[in-house]
Amino acid sequence: MQKETLMPTYMKNFSCIGSACEDSCCVGWRVTLDKKTFKNYKNLKHPVLGKKLNDSMKRIKNGTSSDSQYAYFVMDDHKRCPMLEESGLCGIQATIGEEMLSATCTTYPRVINKVDTNYEMSAKLSCPEISRLALLNPEGIEFEHTEYDMNSAWGMNNDFLDSSKSENGENLFWPLRMFTIGIIQNRSLELSDRMIFLGIFINKVQSLIDSKEYNKIATVIAEYKSKINNKEYIASLMNIKSSPELQLRLVVELIQKRNVSGGEVPRYLESYIDMCKGFNIQEKETFDLEKLKITYKENYSNYYKRFNEDYGYILENYLVNYIFESLFPNIKKSDIFNHFTRMSVLYSMLRIHLVGVAGYHNGLSEEIAIKVIQSFARVVEHNMFYLNSITDSLQQSGMDTLAHIVSLLKE
Structure with missing residues (x-):
């Protein structure tokens, strides 16, 4: 059945490659x-x-x-x-x-959402072919409305009924979403600074949701549209200090709470082992954090930084795809900052994987990066228990505040 559908343009080129696929769903x-x-x-x-x-x-x-x-x-x-x-x-x-x-x-790997009467279709990066199509576009992910033959057998992921008519602010979903994607695709800033800017913005919107001041959200969007073009404000973001200690704590959490099912996915297990070797660590209960800190910085400076300069659009595309398919920021659920925290943890965990693997391979190619991201998405994004165990640990330690998340994100 033909349906008016909003989708990333990469979906037009997707078809399952079957037995030629290097992984299997x-x-x-x-x-x-x-x-x-x-x-x-x-x-x-x-x-x-x-x-x-x-x-x-x-x-x-x-x-x-x-x-x-x-x-x-x-x-x-x-x-x-x-x-x-x-x-x-x-x-x-x-x-x-x-x-x-x-x-x-x-x-699978399609993600079908419905917002009001409009269908949306994207896909999970746990599929290798989707990862290549979505991530390896230097121009970034673009979207288009089109008449699409929507298979009636496909399952629906989310359905917003009459969201534009709600009295609780859901009518702001579109301007919030468009501004969010615009922030992540604003290449005048480093990607980590874009995420920090987004976090500050989302934290502000969350405070308005908590106080039920939905009528002020449009004004805040306009305010932050101005701020992202304010050189002094952006300079203040660039001066934020990173927190290697917090980032390394996430490394430790990754090792100690490694998803058990990751061992059942050989592609991820290979990347995971490469990451550990790149950091010169083994799975054990205690770590020499000072040595780990030195190795992390060396890997970042010697190998990952160059990859980020040449292929920074890959992680940008990862975030844009995640934002679109997960309907972020959905203020209907009233916890958009928690959703942002989860996205920040995913991004930070993925960056840690890449820094470690870069150290092991003395650099990163497109092929290696796609393998890491696709297998990571398969094992981590599809296992909410594992992801929640990481975010719960941050909450229990009081490290889920904006200040801590900013320190976690900063390059």
Whole structure:
């Protein structure tokens, strides 16, 4: 069905490359099934596939069960979907057609949102092909409205109903979002300074949300549009000191709380090991923070800084894609600063990975950077438990304030 759709232009060039993909979305993840698909598979009359499907599916019977999360495939001993053939192709699709795939398999890596009556489509960077298309554009991510053939089987991620008519300020979603993306794409500033500026702005908007002064948000947007062009104000951001100690604490958190499922994703595990080797550390409970601080600075100055100068648009595109697909800043949820904190932690963790890997490889190429970012997105962004454990640690230590986040972000 043709739908008016807003999407990044990279989506026009996307198609799954199947068995040619260097990663597989059918390995290392639990593949969930919606209720309709589960019943279709249960009733399938096929001499071979029918039995295999019945032997491989398991119902979700706890409180998390829903029509969209009704059952799942039990992975084999190698954490592979039992429907995945040796060729790297899906046995269901190959045998009975794509229309029989579950909503999860049909939709991924697409992210479908609906704002009022308009559809939006972007994609997860955990897909290698999407990472290349979205991140390797030196001109930055652009968007366009177009008539798009939206597959009715694709699952909806978020749905804003009548947001423009709300009395609680949701009608400000568009100007907030457009200004947010404009900040991140403003290349007159270093990317870390853009994030700091955004954090100061979001913190101000959060204070208005807390006091329910929604009518003042438009004025604040205008104020910060002026500030981003004020040389003295921008100079004050550039004079902010970084906090290597706080950044290194995040390194320690990364090592000590490494996502267990990361070991099931070989591509991420390779990048993770390279990062550890680049920092000359092993997984253990104690660290020599002074040595780690010296190594971090050396890696940054000798290798990462050059990469950032040549390919800074890659992380810019990462942030813009995240902002768009996660509907940030969504003031309907009233906690946009917490959302910004999470985005800042993701960005900082990713930068730490890249600094460590750069030290191990004596530099970063586009290919290595894409591998790190894609595998990081797959393991970290898709595991809220792990990400929450990092942000919770900051909160428990009182380090989730604007001042601490600014110190964490500063290059």
